[in-house]
Amino acid sequence: MVQANELGERFLQHLEKLDRNAADEMISACLREGYDPEVLLKDVIIPSIDVIANKQQNREVVVAQIYVMAKIAENEINKVLIEMPIKPRTKGTIILGTPMGDYHGLGKKLVATFLRLADYEVMDLGLSVNHFDFVNMAIAFNAQVICVSALLLHTALGITQIRKELDARGYDHIKLVVGGALFNFNPALKDKYGADAMAPNALDAVRVIKELTGGD
Ligand code: B12
Structure with missing residues:
Protein backbone atom coordinates (compact mmCIF):
# COMPACT_ATOMS: atom_id res chain seq x y z
CA MET A 1 0.00 0.00 0.00
CA GLU A 83 -16.50 5.97 6.09
CA MET A 84 -15.66 6.64 9.73
CA PRO A 85 -17.27 4.40 12.32
CA ILE A 86 -20.03 5.95 14.40
CA LYS A 87 -19.77 5.02 18.06
CA PRO A 88 -22.26 5.74 20.85
CA ARG A 89 -21.39 9.16 22.17
CA THR A 90 -21.14 9.24 25.90
CA LYS A 91 -18.74 11.98 26.97
CA GLY A 92 -21.22 14.87 26.92
CA THR A 93 -22.52 17.50 24.54
CA ILE A 94 -20.55 20.21 22.78
CA ILE A 95 -21.96 23.15 20.84
CA LEU A 96 -19.84 24.27 17.89
CA GLY A 97 -19.96 27.04 15.28
CA THR A 98 -18.26 30.07 13.78
CA PRO A 99 -19.06 33.62 14.94
CA MET A 100 -21.52 35.81 13.07
CA GLY A 101 -20.00 36.85 9.73
CA ASP A 102 -17.30 34.16 9.65
CA TYR A 103 -17.75 31.66 6.80
CA HIS A 104 -14.55 29.65 7.23
CA GLY A 105 -15.74 26.09 7.80
CA LEU A 106 -12.94 23.58 7.22
CA GLY A 107 -11.33 23.79 10.66
CA LYS A 108 -14.71 23.58 12.36
CA LYS A 109 -15.56 20.46 10.42
CA LEU A 110 -12.30 18.80 11.48
CA VAL A 111 -12.78 19.76 15.12
CA ALA A 112 -16.32 18.29 15.03
CA THR A 113 -14.95 15.06 13.55
CA PHE A 114 -12.19 14.58 16.11
CA LEU A 115 -14.53 15.34 19.00
CA ARG A 116 -17.04 12.80 17.64
CA LEU A 117 -14.29 10.23 17.27
CA ALA A 118 -13.51 10.88 20.95
CA ASP A 119 -17.15 10.06 21.84
CA TYR A 120 -18.53 13.58 22.30
CA GLU A 121 -21.95 14.50 20.99
CA VAL A 122 -21.31 17.54 18.80
CA MET A 123 -24.09 19.90 17.80
CA ASP A 124 -22.62 21.79 14.87
CA LEU A 125 -24.63 25.00 14.49
CA GLY A 126 -22.75 25.77 11.27
CA LEU A 127 -21.36 29.05 9.97
CA SER A 128 -22.08 32.64 11.05
CA VAL A 129 -23.89 31.86 14.28
CA ASN A 130 -25.50 34.52 16.46
CA HIS A 131 -24.14 34.59 20.05
CA PHE A 132 -27.67 34.10 21.44
CA ASP A 133 -28.01 30.87 19.44
CA PHE A 134 -24.74 29.50 20.84
CA VAL A 135 -25.95 30.15 24.39
CA ASN A 136 -29.58 29.08 23.90
CA MET A 137 -28.55 25.78 22.34
CA ALA A 138 -25.96 25.11 25.03
CA ILE A 139 -28.57 25.63 27.74
CA ALA A 140 -31.30 23.68 25.92
CA PHE A 141 -29.05 20.66 25.34
CA ASN A 142 -27.25 20.79 28.67
CA ALA A 143 -23.89 21.21 26.93
CA GLN A 144 -20.66 21.30 28.92
CA VAL A 145 -18.72 23.27 26.34
CA ILE A 146 -19.27 25.86 23.61
CA CYS A 147 -16.58 25.71 20.91
CA VAL A 148 -16.05 28.65 18.60
CA SER A 149 -13.94 28.43 15.47
CA ALA A 150 -12.80 31.95 14.57
CA LEU A 151 -10.62 32.93 11.64
CA LEU A 152 -11.52 36.57 11.21
CA LEU A 153 -10.50 39.34 13.56
CA HIS A 154 -13.45 41.61 12.90
CA THR A 155 -16.08 38.95 13.70
CA ALA A 156 -14.40 37.47 16.78
CA LEU A 157 -16.20 39.94 19.00
CA GLY A 158 -19.04 37.41 18.90
CA ILE A 159 -16.97 35.34 21.34
CA THR A 160 -16.99 38.11 23.96
CA GLN A 161 -20.75 38.37 23.50
CA ILE A 162 -21.13 34.64 24.19
CA ARG A 163 -19.09 35.02 27.40
CA LYS A 164 -21.19 38.01 28.52
CA GLU A 165 -24.44 36.20 27.76
CA LEU A 166 -23.35 33.07 29.67
CA ASP A 167 -22.33 35.14 32.69
CA ALA A 168 -25.45 37.32 32.61
CA ARG A 169 -27.73 34.28 32.59
CA GLY A 170 -25.87 32.44 35.35
CA TYR A 171 -24.39 29.73 33.11
CA ASP A 172 -20.75 30.55 33.68
CA HIS A 173 -20.04 26.85 34.37
CA ILE A 174 -20.41 26.21 30.61
CA LYS A 175 -16.86 26.32 29.27
CA LEU A 176 -15.94 28.44 26.26
CA VAL A 177 -13.20 26.98 24.03
CA VAL A 178 -11.82 28.77 20.99
CA GLY A 179 -9.58 27.98 18.05
CA GLY A 180 -8.86 28.89 14.45
CA ALA A 181 -6.22 30.89 12.62
CA LEU A 182 -6.91 33.96 14.73
CA PHE A 183 -5.77 32.23 17.91
CA ASN A 184 -2.96 30.36 16.23
CA PHE A 185 -1.56 33.74 15.18
CA ASN A 186 -2.08 35.23 18.64
CA PRO A 187 -2.97 32.80 21.49
CA ALA A 188 -3.23 35.72 23.94
CA LEU A 189 -6.50 36.72 22.26
CA LYS A 190 -8.12 33.83 24.15
CA ASP A 191 -8.03 35.90 27.36
CA LYS A 192 -9.05 39.11 25.61
CA TYR A 193 -12.26 37.46 24.37
CA GLY A 194 -13.00 35.74 27.69
CA ALA A 195 -12.49 32.12 26.59
CA ASP A 196 -11.52 29.37 29.05
CA ALA A 197 -9.12 27.66 26.66
CA MET A 198 -7.80 27.50 23.11
CA ALA A 199 -6.24 24.71 21.08
CA PRO A 200 -4.10 25.00 17.94
CA ASN A 201 -5.54 21.99 16.11
CA ALA A 202 -8.33 19.42 16.19
CA LEU A 203 -6.36 16.80 18.12
CA ASP A 204 -5.44 19.28 20.83
CA ALA A 205 -9.05 20.45 20.92
CA VAL A 206 -9.99 17.00 22.22
CA ARG A 207 -7.19 17.05 24.79
CA VAL A 208 -8.07 20.54 26.05
CA ILE A 209 -11.77 19.71 26.35
CA LYS A 210 -11.02 16.51 28.24
CA GLU A 211 -8.87 18.51 30.66
CA LEU A 212 -11.55 21.17 31.14
CA THR A 213 -14.40 18.73 31.68
CA GLY A 214 -12.47 16.22 33.76
CA GLY A 215 -12.90 13.46 31.15
CA ASP A 216 -10.37 10.62 30.60
C1 B12 B 1 -9.47 28.77 3.07
C2 B12 B 1 -9.58 30.25 3.44
C3 B12 B 1 -10.68 30.95 2.97
C4 B12 B 1 -11.81 30.27 2.18
C5 B12 B 1 -12.75 29.55 3.17
C6 B12 B 1 -13.43 28.32 2.53
C7 B12 B 1 -14.16 27.45 3.55
N1 B12 B 1 -15.09 26.66 3.06
O1 B12 B 1 -13.88 27.44 4.75
C8 B12 B 1 -12.46 31.51 1.47
C9 B12 B 1 -11.77 31.73 0.14
C10 B12 B 1 -13.96 31.46 1.26
C11 B12 B 1 -12.01 32.65 2.42
C12 B12 B 1 -12.66 33.87 2.47
C13 B12 B 1 -12.19 34.95 3.22
N2 B12 B 1 -11.06 35.00 3.94
CO1 B12 B 1 -9.99 33.43 4.36
N3 B12 B 1 -8.65 32.15 4.61
C14 B12 B 1 -8.57 30.90 4.24
C15 B12 B 1 -7.21 30.32 4.70
C16 B12 B 1 -6.23 30.38 3.55
C17 B12 B 1 -7.20 28.92 5.25
C18 B12 B 1 -8.26 28.63 6.31
C19 B12 B 1 -8.44 27.13 6.44
O2 B12 B 1 -9.41 26.57 5.97
N4 B12 B 1 -7.42 26.49 7.01
C20 B12 B 1 -7.42 25.02 7.16
C21 B12 B 1 -8.14 24.65 8.46
C22 B12 B 1 -8.16 23.13 8.58
O3 B12 B 1 -7.38 25.22 9.51
P1 B12 B 1 -8.04 26.09 10.67
O4 B12 B 1 -9.29 26.73 10.23
O5 B12 B 1 -6.97 26.96 11.25
O6 B12 B 1 -8.46 24.98 11.73
C23 B12 B 1 -7.55 24.21 12.51
C24 B12 B 1 -7.12 24.88 13.82
O7 B12 B 1 -7.10 26.28 13.76
C25 B12 B 1 -8.06 24.32 14.85
N5 B12 B 1 -9.36 24.93 15.06
C26 B12 B 1 -10.19 25.50 14.16
N6 B12 B 1 -11.35 25.84 14.74
C27 B12 B 1 -11.28 25.50 16.02
C28 B12 B 1 -12.20 25.63 17.04
C29 B12 B 1 -11.87 25.19 18.32
C30 B12 B 1 -12.86 25.34 19.42
C31 B12 B 1 -10.59 24.62 18.56
C32 B12 B 1 -10.23 24.22 19.92
C33 B12 B 1 -9.66 24.48 17.53
C34 B12 B 1 -10.01 24.91 16.27
O8 B12 B 1 -8.26 22.99 14.40
C35 B12 B 1 -8.35 22.99 12.96
C36 B12 B 1 -7.85 21.67 12.42
O9 B12 B 1 -6.58 21.36 12.90
C37 B12 B 1 -6.84 31.35 5.85
C38 B12 B 1 -5.33 31.49 6.12
C39 B12 B 1 -4.91 30.71 7.34
N7 B12 B 1 -3.62 30.68 7.54
O10 B12 B 1 -5.69 30.19 8.11
C40 B12 B 1 -7.49 32.63 5.31
C41 B12 B 1 -7.88 33.74 6.29
C42 B12 B 1 -8.52 33.15 7.54
N8 B12 B 1 -8.90 34.48 5.52
C43 B12 B 1 -8.82 35.76 5.69
C44 B12 B 1 -9.68 36.71 5.07
C45 B12 B 1 -9.37 38.17 5.32
C46 B12 B 1 -10.75 36.30 4.24
C47 B12 B 1 -11.73 37.19 3.48
C48 B12 B 1 -12.14 38.49 4.18
C49 B12 B 1 -11.26 37.45 2.04
C50 B12 B 1 -9.87 37.79 1.86
N9 B12 B 1 -9.61 39.06 1.62
O11 B12 B 1 -9.01 36.92 1.90
C51 B12 B 1 -12.92 36.26 3.25
C52 B12 B 1 -13.93 36.33 4.41
C53 B12 B 1 -15.07 35.36 4.26
C54 B12 B 1 -15.92 35.32 5.51
N10 B12 B 1 -16.75 36.34 5.75
O12 B12 B 1 -15.82 34.38 6.27
C55 B12 B 1 -7.71 36.15 6.67
C56 B12 B 1 -8.21 36.57 8.04
C57 B12 B 1 -7.40 37.73 8.59
C58 B12 B 1 -7.95 38.26 9.87
N11 B12 B 1 -7.07 38.43 10.83
O13 B12 B 1 -9.09 38.58 10.01
C59 B12 B 1 -6.81 34.86 6.63
C60 B12 B 1 -6.05 34.59 7.93
C61 B12 B 1 -5.83 35.03 5.44
C62 B12 B 1 -4.89 36.19 5.62
N12 B12 B 1 -3.72 36.00 6.16
O14 B12 B 1 -5.21 37.29 5.25
N13 B12 B 1 -10.93 32.29 3.16
Missing part, protein backbone atom coordinates in the same frame (compact mmCIF):
# COMPACT_ATOMS: atom_id res chain seq x y z
CA VAL A 2 1.29 3.49 -0.88
CA GLN A 3 2.71 5.44 2.09
CA ALA A 4 0.66 8.31 3.52
CA ASN A 5 3.37 10.92 2.82
CA GLU A 6 3.45 9.96 -0.86
CA LEU A 7 -0.33 10.16 -1.03
CA GLY A 8 -0.14 13.53 0.70
CA GLU A 9 2.21 14.87 -1.95
CA ARG A 10 -0.10 13.63 -4.71
CA PHE A 11 -3.17 15.11 -3.06
CA LEU A 12 -1.40 18.45 -2.65
CA GLN A 13 -0.48 18.45 -6.35
CA HIS A 14 -4.14 17.86 -7.27
CA LEU A 15 -5.18 20.76 -5.02
CA GLU A 16 -2.54 23.05 -6.50
CA LYS A 17 -3.67 22.20 -10.02
CA LEU A 18 -7.30 22.74 -8.90
CA ASP A 19 -7.93 19.25 -10.30
CA ARG A 20 -11.11 18.19 -8.55
CA ASN A 21 -11.49 14.97 -10.54
CA ALA A 22 -7.97 13.74 -9.82
CA ALA A 23 -8.37 14.50 -6.09
CA ASP A 24 -11.69 12.71 -6.05
CA GLU A 25 -10.41 9.68 -7.96
CA MET A 26 -7.41 9.41 -5.67
CA ILE A 27 -9.38 9.48 -2.41
CA SER A 28 -12.08 7.16 -3.82
CA ALA A 29 -9.41 4.65 -4.89
CA CYS A 30 -7.76 4.77 -1.46
CA LEU A 31 -11.09 4.08 0.26
CA ARG A 32 -11.87 1.24 -2.18
CA GLU A 33 -8.50 -0.33 -1.44
CA GLY A 34 -9.23 -0.29 2.28
CA TYR A 35 -7.08 2.67 3.35
CA ASP A 36 -7.89 3.74 6.92
CA PRO A 37 -10.15 6.84 6.59
CA GLU A 38 -8.73 8.37 9.77
CA VAL A 39 -5.19 8.13 8.38
CA LEU A 40 -6.38 9.63 5.09
CA LEU A 41 -7.83 12.56 6.99
CA LYS A 42 -4.94 13.12 9.43
CA ASP A 43 -1.94 12.29 7.25
CA VAL A 44 -3.06 13.09 3.70
CA ILE A 45 -5.82 15.71 3.55
CA ILE A 46 -5.11 17.92 6.61
CA PRO A 47 -1.35 18.34 5.93
CA SER A 48 -2.17 19.37 2.34
CA ILE A 49 -4.61 22.01 3.57
CA ASP A 50 -1.93 23.27 5.97
CA VAL A 51 0.54 23.68 3.09
CA ILE A 52 -2.05 25.66 1.11
CA ALA A 53 -2.82 27.86 4.15
CA ASN A 54 0.91 28.62 4.47
CA LYS A 55 1.15 29.48 0.79
CA GLN A 56 -1.75 31.87 1.25
CA GLN A 57 0.11 33.42 4.17
CA ASN A 58 3.08 34.03 1.85
CA ARG A 59 0.76 35.35 -0.84
CA GLU A 60 1.72 32.55 -3.26
CA VAL A 61 -1.95 31.90 -4.06
CA VAL A 62 -4.93 34.24 -4.44
CA VAL A 63 -8.34 34.05 -2.77
CA ALA A 64 -10.04 32.63 -5.87
CA GLN A 65 -7.59 29.71 -5.92
CA ILE A 66 -7.99 29.18 -2.18
CA TYR A 67 -11.75 29.11 -2.62
CA VAL A 68 -11.57 26.26 -5.18
CA MET A 69 -8.91 24.35 -3.23
CA ALA A 70 -10.98 24.59 -0.04
CA LYS A 71 -14.03 23.31 -1.91
CA ILE A 72 -12.10 20.34 -3.33
CA ALA A 73 -10.65 19.55 0.12
CA GLU A 74 -14.07 19.84 1.75
CA ASN A 75 -15.62 17.39 -0.73
CA GLU A 76 -12.92 14.85 0.04
CA ILE A 77 -13.21 15.41 3.81
CA ASN A 78 -16.95 14.69 3.49
CA LYS A 79 -16.26 11.53 1.51
CA VAL A 80 -13.81 10.25 4.13
CA LEU A 81 -16.07 11.16 7.06
CA ILE A 82 -18.86 8.95 5.76
